[in-house]
Amino acid sequence: MTKPLHDLHDVELAALAAAGGRREFGELVRRHGSAVRALLRRMGAQAAEADDVAQDAFLTAFQRSAEFRGEGTFAAWVKRIAARQYLKRKSRDARYVAEIESEEMAPAVDTPGLVDLDEALKSLSETERLCVSLCHGAGMSHPEIAAAMNLPLGTVKSHVKRGLDKLRARLTPEPAQYGRAAHVV
Template identity: 75%
Template sequence: MKQPLRNLHDNELAAQAAAGGRREFGELVRRHGSAVRGLLRRMGAEASLADDIAQDAFLQAFQRCGEFRAEGPFVGWIKRIAARLYLKRRAHEARYVAEVETEDAAPTFDTAGLMDLDEALKTLSETERLCVSLCHGAGLSHLEIASAMNLPLGTVKSHVKRGLDKLRARLDPRTDALGRSAHVG
């Protein structure tokens, strides 16, 4: 008797999907679809675009499931595919549309006065947000990000560090909305 899909490990599901198992791959999509869409949203994609790219990423993963070597978690593999698709789409759009960065968006706060991570990410420059999301959300190395974004390695490292420093300052309860130390006394 077959084991229910929910009891199988991702690696087992991926191996069966590589052999043509559509139900098994459907279980992987069910398990990891929201994580992939969440990463894409953190990278800056609107909800509908995140859904489209996530769907494309899972289609590509299904076609290439035989390439998954289980050297890391399946979710990391699919997130890398999605992140690369998003970057490719952005690069394509950048050829036709001039990018304008805006840093005047006012952050929103929850009732306790603490900023949500997604809102904090929106306060970073677009390049910082992408570098931080690719590094800590998709698990790409600095070298992989540099290659994907066509940036020097040192520049990527700087964007990741600067972005993380800004996020820490924004999310630290001991700082105000602008990341300044809020002294009580």
């Protein structure tokens, strides 16, 4: 008797998919599809584009499922595929290349109260958002990001650090928000 699909580990599902198991691969898509689309949205893709790139990434992952060895998580593997495909798509867009060359810092938006991560990411420049998303969302190393974006390694490190510093400043609540009791002397 075989286990139900939901009881199988991602490595087992990928191995079965590599042998042509479409249902098993469908289970992997069900498990990880929303996380892949969320990463793409954080990288700057609109909803329809995120869906398209995610679909292409899963198709590529299905075709290359024999290459997945289980050394990392399946989610990280397919996120890397999706991130690279998104970057290729963006690099084909001449307007994007011009934007990176003449890029200015995105203005900070002053929002009272809590800000969610997606909103905070929108306050970063395009390159900072991509570098931070690839590093912390797709699990890519700085050298991998540098190669994928065709940027010097030091530049990638600077964008990641600057982006994280901006996110930290934006997502850290102000001490005054907690309110202090009046101290009477």
